Amino acid sequence: AQSVTQLDSQVPVFEEAPVELRCNYSSSVSVYLFWYVQYPNQGLQLLLKYLSGSTLVKGINGFEAEFNKSQTSFHLRKPSVHISDTAEYFCAVSPYGNKLVFGAGTILRVKS
Amino acid sequence: DAGVIQSPRHEVTEMGQEVTLRCKPISGHNSLFWYRQTMMRGLELLIYFNNNVPIDDSGMPEDRFSAKMPNASFSTLKIQPSEPRDSAVYFCASSLGDVGRGTEAFFGQGTRLTVV
Numbered sequence: 001a002q003s004v005t006q007l008d009s010q011v012p013v014f015e016e017a018p019v020e021l022r023c024n025y026s027s028s029v030s031v032y033l034f035w036y037v038q039y040p041n042q043g044l045q046l047l048l049k050y051l052s053g054s055t056l057v058k059g060i061n062g063f064e065a066e067f068n069k070s071q072t073s074f075h076l077r078k079p080s081v082h083i084s085d086t087a088e089y090f091c092a093v094s095p096y097g098n099k100l101v102f103g104a105g106t107i108l109r110v111k112s
Numbered sequence: 113d114a115g116v117i118q119s120p121r122h123e124v125t126e127m128g129q130e131v132t133l134r135c136k137p138i139s140g141h142n143s144l145f146w147y148r149q150t151m152m153r154g155l156e157l158l159i160y161f162n163n164n165v166p167i168d169d170s171g172m173p174e175d176r177f178s179a180k181m182p183n184a185s186f187s188t189l190k191i192q193p194s195e196p197r198d199s200a201v202y203f204c205a206s207s208l209g210d211v212g213r214g215t216e217a218f219f220g221q222g223t224r225l226t227v228v
Binding site for chain 1: 116143154155157160162167168203205207210211212213214216217218219220221222
């Protein structure tokens with residue numbers, strides 16, 4: 001079975017600092033990878049996705065992620081965070097069919 | 113479009129009572145998903161429908177849980193009888209196409225269920 005590991009449950013960072021949220025997946029076959037964001041008291045929304053092609057994927061709100069097949073990683077980065085980026089971020093993979101398997105989530109806390 | 117609409121937003125019920133959660137997907141979307149979110153288990157897919165037909169219910173925890181989609185614009189998730197361990201946030205999501213192939217899943221704001 002495919003799984004997703006988000007290595008940090010919480011990441012505190014100061015405003016305008018860079019941030020990296022780590023995600024590793026286990027799979028023996030090609031997968032599609034996603035990052036979703038959940039703002040307080042909201043549902044999840046798609047940040048970015050990797051299906052094929054360039055390993056560097058750009059998403060909304062200045063986020064980007066890099067797919068690394070050899071390290072089975074899909075880390076999310078932003079060069080300069082804002083207070084409004086405070087949220088929980090979920091990495092997800094699609095094993096097969098119309099399904100998404102989510103990681104446990106990483107809470108990003110941006111401090112002023 | 114107003115997005116995926118879930119009701120109620122909050123539900124507090126006593127153990128043993130029946131609970132019904134409701135979802136209206138985005139018009140035109142052909143896939144609908146029910147997820148449960150808890151601190152202990154994170155986000156779990158309970159069931160999903162394609163064109164109103166249940167495709168995979170392997171995530172439904174037990175027979176106390178049931179889901180229906182009588183038409184393309186409405187779905188329910190029922191718990192009977194409810195237990196304290198069912199306390200969680202339940203999300204409904206919909207998509208136009210296969211989320212596993214990159215189609216975005218649109219989530220509702222969730223129903224926070226508390227069973228006392």
